[in-house]
Structures are given as C-alpha cells and as structure tokens.
Amino acid sequence: MSHFAHARVDLDAISHNARLLREFAGGTPLMGVVKADGYGHGMLPAARAMIAGGATWLGTAFIDEALELRRAGFTLPVLAWIIPPGEPVAEAVEADVDLGVSDRAVLDTVIFEAARLGRTARVQLKADTGLNRGGVNPADWRNLVEAAARAEDEGHLRVSGVWSHFACADEPGHPSIALQLSRFHEALEIADKAGLDPEVRHIANSAALLTLPEARFDLVRGGIAGYGLCPIPDFEATGLRPAMTLRSRIALTKRVPAGSGVSYGHRYVTDRESTLALVPLGYADGVPRAATNKGPLLLGGRRRVISGTVCMDQFVVDVGDDAVEAGEYAVLFGDPGEHPDTPTAEDWARILDTIPYEIVTRVGVRVPREYVGAPA
Numbered sequence: 001m002s003h004f005a006h007a008r009v010d011l012d013a014i015s016h017n018a019r020l021l022r023e024f025a026g027g028t029p030l031m032g033v034v035k036a037d038g039y040g041h042g043m044l045p046a047a048r049a050m051i052a053g054g055a056t057w058l059g060t061a062f063i064d065e066a067l068e069l070r071r072a073g074f075t076l077p078v079l080a081w082i083i084p085p086g087e088p089v090a091e092a093v094e095a096d097v098d099l100g101v102s103d104r105a106v107l108d109t110v111i112f113e114a115a116r117l118g119r120t121a122r123v124q125l126k127a128d129t130g131l132n133r134g135g136v137n138p139a140d141w142r143n144l145v146e147a148a149a150r151a152e153d154e155g156h157l158r159v160s161g162v163w164s165h166f167a168c169a170d171e172p173g174h175p176s177i178a179l180q181l182s183r184f185h186e187a188l189e190i191a192d193k194a195g196l197d198p199e200v201r202h203i204a205n206s207a208a209l210l211t212l213p214e215a216r217f218d219l220v221r222g223g224i225a226g227y228g229l230c231p232i233p234d235f236e237a238t239g240l241r242p243a244m245t246l247r248s249r250i251a252l253t254k255r256v257p258a259g260s261g262v263s264y265g266h267r268y269v270t271d272r273e274s275t276l277a278l279v280p281l282g283y284a285d286g287v288p289r290a291a292t293n294k295g296p297l298l299l300g301g302r303r304r305v306i307s308g309t310v311c312m313d314q315f316v317v318d319v320g321d322d323a324v325e326a327g328e329y330a331v332l333f334g335d336p337g338e339h340p341d342t343p344t345a346e347d348w349a350r351i352l353d354t355i356p357y358e359i360v361t362r363v364g365v366r367v368p369r370e371y372v373g374a375p376a
C-alpha cells in the first residue's frame with residue numbers, strides 16, 4: 001500500500017452533482033449508479049453521497065454489488081442488471097433487489113426461486129431497443145412480457161420496471177437515439193397491453209439526462225455525471241464538480257545531465273541539464289502505460305507531462321530547473337476549481353483516446369481512497 005499516493009474523494013461533490021442531475025432532469029427521480037465500486041470512488045460512500053443529493057434508487061451491474069448495499073443497510077430500491085447463469089438470484093429475491101431481466105431463462109429462474117421461497121420477486125424487464133447488448137430483442141418482447149404478466153397474476157413477481165439503454169446518447173443527434181426512443185415507446189405499449197403497470201419506465205443515462213428531456217420518463221440513471229465527469233466530449237455540463245482527485249507525493253528528485261535517457265526504453269531524453277521528479281504511481285495503480293510521454297499532471301504550480309515510460313509502480317517527470325522537492329504533491333487529475341491547471345479525468349481520456357469512466361474506474365486497489373466532505 002503506497003502511503004504517498006491516494007485518491008481523494010469529495011463526497012460533497014457527489015451529493016452536489018446528484019442534486020444538479022435532478023435539476024437538469026427537471027426533477028425526475030434519480031437512480032445513482034454505483035456499480036464497479038462506485039466508478040472507483042467506493043461504492044458505499046458514493047451511494048450515501050448520491051442519496052444525500054436526492055437519489056431515491058441505486059443501480060448496480062451485479063447482484064453481489066446490490067447485496068453488499070443491502071448488507072450495509074440501504075433499504076431503498078436497488079436494481080441489478082447483469083444476471084449470468086449461476087448468480088445468487090434467490091438471495092436477491094429475499095433481499096428485495098430489483099432484477100433486470102434480459103431473457104426468458106433469467107425470468108424463469110426468478111419465477112422458480114420466488115415460488116420456492118414463497119415471495120414476490122421484483123423484476124424490471126429490459127427491452128433491447130438497438131444497443132444489441134443486454135435486453136430482450138423486439139421479436140421476443142411480446143412473449144416475455146406475456147410470461148411476466150402471467151407470473152405476476154400468479155403472485156410470483158411484480159414487474160416493477162420496464163427499461164432500456166442507449167447506444168449513442170453521448171453523441172447528441174445520432175440517428176439511433178430517436179429510433180431507440182420510438183422502439184422503447186413500442187415496447188412500453190406492448191407491456192401496457194399485456195396488463196403490466198410498472199412503477200418506473202426508464203432509458204436515460206447521464207448523457208441522455210443532460211440532453212434529452214423526452215427520454216426522462218419516470219426515472220433517470222445517473223452514473224458518470226454523478227461523479228462530476230461529463231460523458232459527452234466538449235459538452236458544457238455547467239456546475240458538475242469532479243469528485244475524485246488522484247495525487248501523489250514526489251518520492252525523490254535528482255539532477256541529471258543533458259542527454260539522459262529516462263525510464264524503461266529511454267523513450268524520453270533530457271535536452272538539457274534537468275531535475276527529474278519520481279512519482280510513485282504506475283500502471284498497477286491505474287495510470288495507463290499509454291500515458292508514456294503524454295499523461296498530464298499538476299506539479300510545482302503548473303501543468304506538466306509524464307517523461308518517458310509509465311512503469312508498474314512509478315513514473316518520472318522532467319521539471320527542468322523548477323524547485324520541485326520530494327514530499328510535494330503531484331495531481332494527476334482532479335477539480336480545476338481547486339487550481340486552473342489541474343488536469344481532469346476528461347483531459348486524460350481525450351489524450352489517451354478513451355473515456356473518463358475508464359480513467360476513474362481503473363484506479364487500483366493499492367491507492368487508498370481518502371474521503372472528504374461528508375461522513376463516509
């Protein structure tokens with residue numbers, strides 16, 4: 001465990017963002033998406049902060065994540081949506097976890113377990129409206145809906161939701177968006193005709209809740225924007241505050257002559273006598289190796305770039321003749337509201353040709369999360 005580096009997570013920022021998302025979505029109820037350890041921020045603290053900001057639902061990918069929320073005492077509705085064979089469906093039914101159902105086999109398993117336990121399972125039927133990932137194909141939708149309606153009549157389940165997910169909401173105006181919305185309306189109509197009366201109909205993720213009022217329905221699912229990061233490149237989501245700051249103390253500095261090759265492969269060579277600063281964070285901690293000679297950071301009051309290869313546990317920054325010393329903090333990404341030269345996770349994503357989700361979720365287990373802003 002590195003004592004030099006940590007990811008500081010501002011829980012007030014998450015609560016603030018959740019409040020803002022509700023405003024952006026015109027007051028529509030908010031599901032705080034906390035899967036993947038709260039996008040790397042820590043699932044339980046992130047969930048508390050989302051709820052403090054007004055989230056009335058939580059969303060996870062897997063049942064185990066939802067059960068962890070239940071064990072921690074969260075009693076609000078929780079939806080888990082990836083249910084491969086062998087998942088603990090019975091525990092989920094007992095814990096009143098809403099189960100996202102994407103195929104008939106899962107529906108049948110849920111009905112079987114609910115009947116065995118003598119309970120009414122909460123099920124949210126997911127329509128594939130064009131993402132071609134999870135969800136039930138349009139051709140199979142009517143059958144699934146009718147089977148769910150029969151099981152509802154028999155008391156084995158309650159269809160608490162009907163929902164879907166966009167493929168290209170982060171590209172406003174993409175033709176698939178209107179098509180998916182119209183297919184979602186069709187799916188809802190079929191569910192309605194089968195006699196289903198879901199509590200919530202939902203399709204919007206962060207990008208859609210920021211840009212598509214017509215996609216709000218009864219609930220919006222806010223993930224990345226809750227953590228203060230915008231899913232749409234070059235879109236001004238005014239007021240979002242990045243919650244995670246990844247920073248590390250400098251482990252050592254040294255003076256080297258001009259022409260010194262730096263780090264593995266000597267992919268960086270000093271062009272003058274220079275001071276090198278060593279940052280004890282590497283690809284094992286989530287700093288992508290692709291950030292070699294590219295990754296930005298704030299150090300000694302200004303923006304700089306990683307010099308040479310990112311190693312497993314460390315990388316180097318050429319600071320020239322600046323007075324940078326061991327023990328000083330380097331900020332890899334965080335909130336520019338704290339210092340205008342602070343890179344954001346969005347900056348890292350742009351530079352590395354990825355998305356900010358990947359930057360924050362890959363911060364490794366060796367990096368302690370330090371919580372500020374509210375009780376964790």
Ligand SMILES: Cc1ncc(COP(=O)(O)O)c(C=O)c1O
Nearest residue numbers: 033165205206221222223224231
């Ligand atoms: C089904 C589903 N809904 C909602 C979300 C939240 O998306 P975002 O983080 O873009 O708000 C995700 C995240 O990947 C998801 O998979």
